[in-house]
Amino acid sequence: MVVVSLESLSGGVLNEAKIHDQVYEALSEALIQGQIPPLKPVSLRTLAQNLGVSPMPVREAVRRLIAEKALELQPSNKRLRVPDLTEKRLMQLMKARQWVEPELAFLATPSVTRDVIRRLREDDQAVMSALAKGDVSAYMQANQDFHFSIYKLADADLFYNMARTLWLQVGPFMRVVFGRMGTVHLPKDHHQDMIRALEEGDAEAVRSSMAADIHEGMELMLEAIKAQVAPEPKRRRRGG
Amino acid sequence: MVVVSLESLSGGVLNEAKIHDQVYEALSEALIQGQIPPLKPVSLRTLAQNLGVSPMPVREAVRRLIAEKALELQPSNKRLRVPDLTEKRLMQLMKARQWVEPELAFLATPSVTRDVIRRLREDDQAVMSALAKGDVSAYMQANQDFHFSIYKLADADLFYNMARTLWLQVGPFMRVVFGRMGTVHLPKDHHQDMIRALEEGDAEAVRSSMAADIHEGMELMLEAIKAQVAPEPKRRRRGG
DNA sequence: TCGCGGCAATTGTGATCACAAAATGCGCGG
DNA sequence: CCGCGCATTTTGTGATCACAATTGCCGCGA
Numbered sequence A, B: 001m002v003v004v005s006l007e008s009l010s011g012g013v014l015n016e017a018k019i020h021d022q023v024y025e026a027l028s029e030a031l032i033q034g035q036i037p038p039l040k041p042v043s044l045r046t047l048a049q050n051l052g053v054s055p056m057p058v059r060e061a062v063r064r065l066i067a068e069k070a071l072e073l074q075p076s077n078k079r080l081r082v083p084d085l086t087e088k089r090l091m092q093l094m095k096a097r098q099w100v101e102p103e104l105a106f107l108a109t110p111s112v113t114r115d116v117i118r119r120l121r122e123d124d125q126a127v128m129s130a131l132a133k134g135d136v137s138a139y140m141q142a143n144q145d146f147h148f149s150i151y152k153l154a155d156a157d158l159f160y161n162m163a164r165t166l167w168l169q170v171g172p173f174m175r176v177v178f179g180r181m182g183t184v185h186l187p188k189d190h191h192q193d194m195i196r197a198l199e200e201g202d203a204e205a206v207r208s209s210m211a212a213d214i215h216e217g218m219e220l221m222l223e224a225i226k227a228q229v230a231p232e233p234k235r236r237r238r239g240g
Numbered sequence C: 001t002c003g004c005g006g007c008a009a010t011t012g013t014g015a016t017c018a019c020a021a022a023a024t025g026c027g028c029g030g
Numbered sequence D: 001c002c003g004c005g006c007a008t009t010t011t012g013t014g015a016t017c018a019c020a021a022t023t024g025c026c027g028c029g030a
Helices: A019-032 A044-051 A055-067 A087-111 A114-133 A136-153 A157-181 A191-200 A203-228 B019-032 B044-051 B055-067 B087-111 B114-133 B136-153 B157-181 B191-200 B203-228
Strands: none
Touching (some): A019 A044, A019 A157, A055 B055, A087 A136, A087 A157, A087 A191, A087 A203, A087 B157, A136 A191, B019 B044, B019 B055, B087 B191, B087 B203, B157 B203
């Protein structure tokens, strides 16, 4: 099973990018989409083999991801894996997301054009469609597209990268939660309100609806993680 | 001129750490302390030679720092250097610092003990002393100690690392600004108020005094960078 | 004196090899 | 049948080599 691939994003024309950047992008996407479950151990050589490159560029990409807390090295020092989410950690991620992402949406508001609105409507449509079909993967992809289409407009690199780093950390767990409870119980999206506020150029309204959107999603994960504390202390996870 | 060293932090007893971690710590410290000026090009092999290690662990440490935006790779793709600070970027750093660090201080408040207060008084004393002597290096070191002594208590890894990352990006420029205008004009520290609020356990007061402290310092840098926009478009920097 | 062309040195990148430590699998003993 | 210890395998880490591209420098020419 190859959860990450290189060709998919090198696209074909984009040939100048460094290999380790491509590996990083591939791994990032896989993590944000939750294609790599928490605690899943990954190895440099295995990844390298799957991607058809030498372990070296994988090492560099992984080093970046470790710096972003998207991956971790066990204290034992010999095992690379996706970190687990403690309740404390999730609380911090929630607070951080509730600060940066509304801020990004706020900053993006003045740059919204008719064309952007149209694309957001498409993304939102894809979100609804995915929910209807119960397709978790499609939902996560469309939701990511929707959010980052907005964030990109903010022209605020630092905040943008912070948001991306936060998604990297939340992604793997989000997939687990949604996969467990199905897409049915997913929070009603505030996307409609957000689009309306964006159209009207009401930056404050955009900010608050984004905050609400994130709040609901994260609250869901928080409940899920609380419920998951006790269960089986030992669990063998294989495949996915 | 060796601005980074390994022995200084390996201390002697800390022997289990990986080399690339030591290199990372050394470079981090150098950056936060502003010992590496903006736009200063650094090279893997040179650093490795100075540190007495092979280029490999340096490469990994540098990759982490690039991920944290503490270093950058020129678009030309062949030159590693400390990024410059645009006004836009500094604004974002200011906003981010004004959010995380007061939050960290807020969270730290309940964990404050008499022992902590004593150490903070020592740090603040060192800050005042450095200011009196006009010793920029000592000031930055003491100021860092003061702030992170508090942040450490918050028991919030994510926020703590965010703060550290922000300091990594601000450090080099802070040194330039302070070095240019001297330590005389440095903002009156809000450290006294902060210590008092910490003693009284008034978390909200701690948060606001931390916000004020950061606000003044960053405002100073903002003015400095605005004034620096026009000057010489070309400047040769050598030594340091 | 200044501009520019070309060469040498240095740079980051990627691959490969070597090594110690931890994880895994297996078989023995209970 | 289950637990434990040992040997093999796999892991991350560090060093070294090779390479193409860029940088920086030197000298030539106007």
